[in-house]
Amino acid sequence: MGECTSKSTNEASKEKKRISNFKYYHSLRGKSAYRRYRQSEKGRRIMNILNQRWRKNNPLTYRKSHEKWRAQLIKEVFEHYGGVPPKCICCGETIFEFLTIDHLKGGGTKHRKELKRNGDHFYLWLRQNNFPLGFQVLCYNCNCGRARTLNKTCPHKLNRSES
Numbered sequence: 660m661g662e663c664t665s666k667s668t669n670e671a672s673k674e675k676k677r678i679s680n681f682k683y684y685h686s687l688r689g690k691s692a693y694r695r696y697r698q699s700e701k702g703r704r705i706m707n708i709l710n711q712r713w714r715k716n717n718p719l720t721y722r723k724s725h726e727k728w729r730a731q732l733i734k735e736v737f738e739h740y741g742g743v744p745p746k747c748i749c750c751g752e753t754i755f756e757f758l759t760i761d762h763l764k765g766g767g768t769k770h771r772k773e774l775k776r777n778g779d780h781f782y783l784w785l786r787q788n789n790f791p792l793g794f795q796v797l798c799y800n801c802n803c804g805r806a807r808t809l810n811k812t813c814p815h816k817l818n819r820s821e822s
């Protein structure tokens with residue numbers, strides 16, 4: 660009987676501790692301490708290891724959550740440069756799969772190479788840099804069509820009847 664009581668006291672104190680921990684981690688002080696910890700070198704290293712372990716153990720959940728994150732990132736970038744819903748600045752195409760982010764001064768490929776990463780990192784770079792000026796939404800047709808004319812104007816904008 661005595662054992663039983665001590666066990667339940669133990670459980671109760673554990674529960675009490677759990678609640679006070681929960682309160683602390685959800686308080687402003689706790690949150691900012693956690694943020695500081697995550698930004699510290701040690702914290703980052705440990706978070707990295709924990710993240711990697713979690714990804715390895717939950718590949719499906721990871722992929723799903725990564726895809727959700729990625730879709731949100733791309734949505735934000737395209738809506739910033741192309742409006743809601745995003746559309747091609749030249750022809751008004753709104754089918755999302757046809758759209759791309761165009762580097763106004765050209766050199767998009769070069770820029771992507773400079774980032775030495777694939778498209779996702781380009782989108783991430785745009786968001787991390789507060790959506791810098793100099794980019795616009797174009798559809799692939801307008802983007803490629805423009806590249807193939809002499810004065811780099813989309814064929815949509817050329818007066819065909821005169822030529």
Ligand SMILES: [Zn+2]
Pocket residue numbers: 747748749750751752797798799800801802
């Ligand atoms: Zn277009």
Ligand SMILES: [Zn+2]
Pocket residue numbers: 749750800801813814815816
């Ligand atoms: Zn066009």
